[in-house]
Amino acid sequence: xxxxxxxxxxxxxxxxxxxxxxxxxxxxxxxxxxxxxxxxxxxxxxxxxxxxxxxxxxxxxxxxxxxxxxxxxxxxxxxxxxxxxxxxxxxxxxxxxxxxxxxxxxxxxxxxxxxxxxxxxxxxxxxxxxxxxxxxxxxxxxxxxxxxxxxxxxxxxxxxxxxxxxxxxxxxxxxxxxxxxxxxxxxxxxxxxxxxxxxxxxxxxxxxxxxxxxxxxxxxxxxxxxxxxxxxxxxxxxxxxxxxxxxxxxxxxxxxxxxxxxxxxxxxxxxxxxxxxxxxxxxxxxxxxxxxxxxxxxxxxx
Amino acid sequence: xxxxxxxxxxxxxxxxxxxxxxxxxxxxxxxxxxxxxxxxxxxxxxxxxxxxxxxxxxxxxxxxxxxxxxxxxxxxxxxxxxxxxxxxxxxxxxxxxxxxxxxxxxxxxxxxxxxxxxxxxxxxxxxxxxxxxxxxxxxxxxxxxxxxxxxxxxxxxxxxxxxxxxxxxxxxxxxxxxxxxxxxxxxxxxxxxxxxxxxxxxxxxxxxxxxxxxxxxxxxxxxxxxxxxxxxxxxxxxxxxxxxxxxxxxxxxxxxxxxxxxxxxxxxxxxxxxxxxxxxxxxxxxxxxxxxxxxxxxxxxxxxxxxxxxxxxxxxxxxxxxxxxxxxxxxxxxxxxxxxxxxxxxxxx
Numbered sequence: 001x002x003x004x005x006x007x008x009x010x011x012x013x014x015x016x017x018x019x020x021x022x023x024x025x026x027x028x029x030x031x032x033x034x035x036x037x038x039x040x041x042x043x044x045x046x047x048x049x050x051x052x053x054x055x056x057x058x059x060x061x062x063x064x065x066x067x068x069x070x071x072x073x074x075x076x077x078x079x080x081x082x083x084x085x086x087x088x089x090x091x092x093x094x095x096x097x098x099x100x101x102x103x104x105x106x107x108x109x110x111x112x113x114x115x116x117x118x119x120x121x122x123x124x125x126x127x128x129x130x131x132x133x134x135x136x137x138x139x140x141x142x143x144x145x146x147x148x149x150x151x152x153x154x155x156x157x158x159x160x161x162x163x164x165x166x167x168x169x170x171x172x173x174x175x176x177x178x179x180x181x182x183x184x185x186x187x188x189x190x191x192x193x194x195x196x197x198x199x200x201x202x203x204x205x206x207x208x209x210x211x212x213x214x215x216x217x218x219x220x221x222x223x224x225x226x227x228x229x230x231x232x233x234x235x236x237x238x239x240x241x242x243x244x245x246x247x248x249x250x251x252x253x254x255x256x257x258x259x260x261x262x263x264x265x266x267x268x269x270x271x272x273x274x275x276x277x278x279x280x281x282x283x284x285x286x287x288x289x290x291x292x293x294x295x296x297x298x299x300x301x302x
Numbered sequence: 303x304x305x306x307x308x309x310x311x312x313x314x315x316x317x318x319x320x321x322x323x324x325x326x327x328x329x330x331x332x333x334x335x336x337x338x339x340x341x342x343x344x345x346x347x348x349x350x351x352x353x354x355x356x357x358x359x360x361x362x363x364x365x366x367x368x369x370x371x372x373x374x375x376x377x378x379x380x381x382x383x384x385x386x387x388x389x390x391x392x393x394x395x396x397x398x399x400x401x402x403x404x405x406x407x408x409x410x411x412x413x414x415x416x417x418x419x420x421x422x423x424x425x426x427x428x429x430x431x432x433x434x435x436x437x438x439x440x441x442x443x444x445x446x447x448x449x450x451x452x453x454x455x456x457x458x459x460x461x462x463x464x465x466x467x468x469x470x471x472x473x474x475x476x477x478x479x480x481x482x483x484x485x486x487x488x489x490x491x492x493x494x495x496x497x498x499x500x501x502x503x504x505x506x507x508x509x510x511x512x513x514x515x516x517x518x519x520x521x522x523x524x525x526x527x528x529x530x531x532x533x534x535x536x537x538x539x540x541x542x543x544x545x546x547x548x549x550x551x552x553x554x555x556x557x558x559x560x561x562x563x564x565x566x567x568x569x570x571x572x573x574x575x576x577x578x579x580x581x582x583x584x585x586x587x588x589x590x591x592x593x594x595x596x597x598x599x600x601x602x603x604x605x606x607x608x609x610x611x612x613x614x615x616x617x618x619x620x621x622x623x624x625x626x627x628x629x630x631x632x633x634x635x636x637x638x639x640x641x642x643x644x645x646x647x648x649x650x651x
Contacts, residue, residue, distance in 0.1 A: 096406075110397060112397070115365065116397075118362045118364075118365025122365060122369020122377075126372075126374060129375065148361070149361045149393075156356070156357065156362050
């Protein structure tokens with residue numbers, strides 16, 4: 001059994017790792033070392049870490065275009081992820097997928113909004129049919145709730161009692177569209193419509209998300225049934241790059257009041273915090289340099 | 303002799319028996335109804351829990367099946383009418399067809415994903431069902447990288463093709479059936495008074511045990527053919543009727559080449575035939591513009607150059623399909639159309 005102090009240190013490390021990875025990506029993008037674009041997870045670290053901290057090895061995760069935080073919290077390798085964005089042979093998928101299209105072990109992401117939701121339900125049902133007590137987690141955003149296939153998936157999940165946890169990260173904006181312009185009705189009401197019990201939190205405190213997610217995942221496993229966790233959260237960075245339409249003051253305020261790292265760091269001793277940050281910084285920079293030096297994928301591998 | 307429907311029903315039964323990972327999903331599949339076209343009749347009773355009836359959610363349950371396939375099951379999805387394939391298009395094209403290639407880079411064999419999903423659906427008109435229940439839409443899915451497309455015919459063993467697809471392929475696969483083909487009797491190609499057949503088996507190294515055969519058919523006792531006729535699925539039935547009448551009524555002898563593998567497109571037996579005849583007529587029930595025939599002609603021209611002396615396509619008019627009988631019959635290619643085309647192509651030289 002881990003102590004609370006150990007858990008607090010672990011989740012800080014996991015969140016800081018995501019933060020430094022994403023910042024490293026954004027800082028270096030202008031150098032032209034990465035292909036395409038990327039969708040960073042700054043400000044939302046507590047969500048991925050709070051949920052995936054509870055995941056067992058045989059459990060399954062489906063993510064979306066904004067997948068780096070989920071991937072790293074799942075246990076994904078930082079060098080392999082840098083390399084994937086750089087199009088290198090050592091990338092998670094050998095450079096074939098890039099930022100949005102990752103697969104490693106039981107982790108899958110795809111870049112078409114909502115498309116992975118019915119697939120995640122199917123994966124959960126497969127695990128159920130195999131007699132496994134393995135939960136599946138599917139990450140959605142507020143924007144994702146515009147896609148019709150999501151509702152087909154919720155209906156099927158409830159009808160057939162899929163052991164799946166839907167995690168909706170409402171960061172209040174979908175690309176440049178505020179949620180008020182895209183969403184009619186409430187988010188929890190959508191799950192209630194299908195009789196899927198949902199829990200709702202408006203927090204960036206990982207220590208609130210952690211037990212809530214843990215309890216829901218346990219219900220998913222023991223009752224072999226769907227559940228939802230709605231997390232009201234905030235994104236500090238742009239949708240991808242250069243496309244943040246929100247005023248600078250808004251973002252400054254968010255960084256002040258809703259930074260999961262700041263909120264949680266207060267629980268650690270300064271020495272512990274410093275030690276963790278130094279180790280993570282070392283890991284991330286080393287991973288970045290290694291990926292930079294790795295060769296590109298070969299056409300022969302196509 | 304069994305019908306194509308019987309053959310497919312038997313194949314599904316065998317698949318469910320031979321591999322416990324196989325399950326079937328789709329609308330209205332449960333017994334006693336057994337599916338809109340009865341292809342799954344008897345199965346939900348015989349295999350409790352293995353045949354799942356779904357809500358009207360083609361995208362949703364296709365996605366569901368993709369997830370099941372990723373996690374080790376071998377699902378078979380039925381889309382009730384081929385026209386409704388459009389509803390599942392994103393799942394098929396942007397998810398199922400991409401996962402193996404996209405995800406399997408830099409992975410050892412044991413960590414790669416496979417996607418053993420079969421999507422079956424009946425295409426086809428001539429039943430007066432109107433514009434959204436009569437189409438032949440597979441042309442929009444042909445050429446999607448990562449997606450296999452097969453079409454059974456009434457020659458050989460259509461059920462075996464489906465069984466092989468379900469048990470042995472690990473890529474997502476679209477199995478294109480046809481409403482009128484269901485009722486056609488399976489022809490025993492080893493015993494025919496009027497025709498002689500050859501089979502070209504298309505085994506690929508990637509999927510051992512699986513073959514998408516091409517059937518070559520000639521009128522028994524006929525002189526060497528002067529035109530190569532190619533068609534698949536139900537149109538192969540009409541093409542064969544035209545072939546017989548061309549021989550007996552007009553003394554024009556054509557060789558019929560019937561592929562069951564539409565995508566990837568393998569041309570070998572067809573090219574060999576065209577090298578002999580110099581003339582190619584590709585017939586399909588889909589619309590003419592930018593269809594299957596266009597690809598067949600392009601590939602033939604690329605491979606054969608001047609050996610290909612005349613080439614045409616026969617297909618549905620580029621219109622939605624009318625519900626009224628006489629109008630529908632005009633829009634869709636007929637035996638008469640095929641005969642007329644072959645005569646035109648062989649008479650002028």
